[in-house]
Amino acid sequence: MDLKKRFTNAMNKNRLAHALLFLGDNQAQKEQTALDLASGLLCENKIIPFGCGHCVSCRQISKQQHPSIRILRTESEIRIDAIRDITSAPGNPSWVIPEAHLMNKQASNALLKTLEEPRNNQFFILIAPNTRSLLPTLVSRCQRIFFKSAPIQIENGSAPSIPENLSDRLELIERFSKDKSDLNQILIAWQHHASSEFKNALLKAQEDLKKHVNAQLILEALLLSKNA
Numbered sequence: 348m349d350l351k352k353r354f355t356n357a358m359n360k361n362r363l364a365h366a367l368l369f370l371g372d373n374q375a376q377k378e379q380t381a382l383d384l385a386s387g388l389l390c391e392n393k394i395i396p397f398g399c400g401h402c403v404s405c406r407q408i409s410k411q412q413h414p415s416i417r418i419l420r421t422e423s424e425i426r427i428d429a430i431r432d433i434t435s436a437p438g439n440p441s442w443v444i445p446e447a448h449l450m451n452k453q454a455s456n457a458l459l460k461t462l463e464e465p466r467n468n469q470f471f472i473l474i475a476p477n478t479r480s481l482l483p484t485l486v487s488r489c490q491r492i493f494f495k496s497a498p499i500q501i502e503n504g505s506a507p508s509i510p511e512n513l514s515d516r517l518e519l520i521e522r523f524s525k526d527k528s529d530l531n532q533i534l535i536a537w538q539h540h541a542s543s544e545f546k547n548a549l550l551k552a553q554e555d556l557k558k559h560v561n562a563q564l565i566l567e568a569l570l571l572s573k574n575a
């Protein structure tokens with residue numbers, strides 16, 4: 348399901364999580380989507396999920412001037428003072444944190460407390476390249492949305508190699524579970540350098556994919572048992 352549909356469904360059912368975590372490499376796209384989603388939440392014409400784009404509210408948000416949508420800009424480590432500014436901001440605005448991975452541990456814990464007691468109509472959109480640099484409890488508190496990076500170029504078997512450590516493998520699984528054609532491409536590409544045993548596993552995975560077995564399960568079966 349694409350993002351737009353996903354957000355539309357969630358908003359129609361009033362089930363958009365109050366804490367969202369946007370992951371992936373494409374920073375500009377993640378930030379733009381955060382603002383678009385904020386527009387959808389506050390649009391005077393109630394156009395979901397991304398707003399009408401021309402009411403006062405939508406225009407203020409696109410200029411990053413809406414009083415109810417604040418953006419925590421930072422260039423270095425995010426410390427607890429910044430989080431205190433968030434929690435004490437008058438009017439309980441929603442926040443976009445474009446560099447959430449720069450939060451130190453204290454700041455993360457302080458934000459976690461805030462996320463555990465969401466106020467009505469207050470949303471937090473955290474943006475980070477991946478989950479590794481974030482406090483795991485914070486990650487588990489958020490609804491994770493993975494943004495695909497630019498279309499994956501797989502030519503002549505130059506697929507991303509299979510990482511050695513577990514957290515990188517989980518990340519790869521997360522990334523390739525989203526799109527079956529990407530997954531199929533990478534399964535083919537890996538066959539170029541595979542041992543005969545792993546090649547059989549890859550062929551089996553391709554068959555499973557054709558039978559509509561869940562992509563994440565396929566990748567987990569393939570990668571979590573494999574020796575590096």
Ligand SMILES: [Zn+2]
Nearest residue numbers: 390399402405
């Ligand atoms: Zn609007």
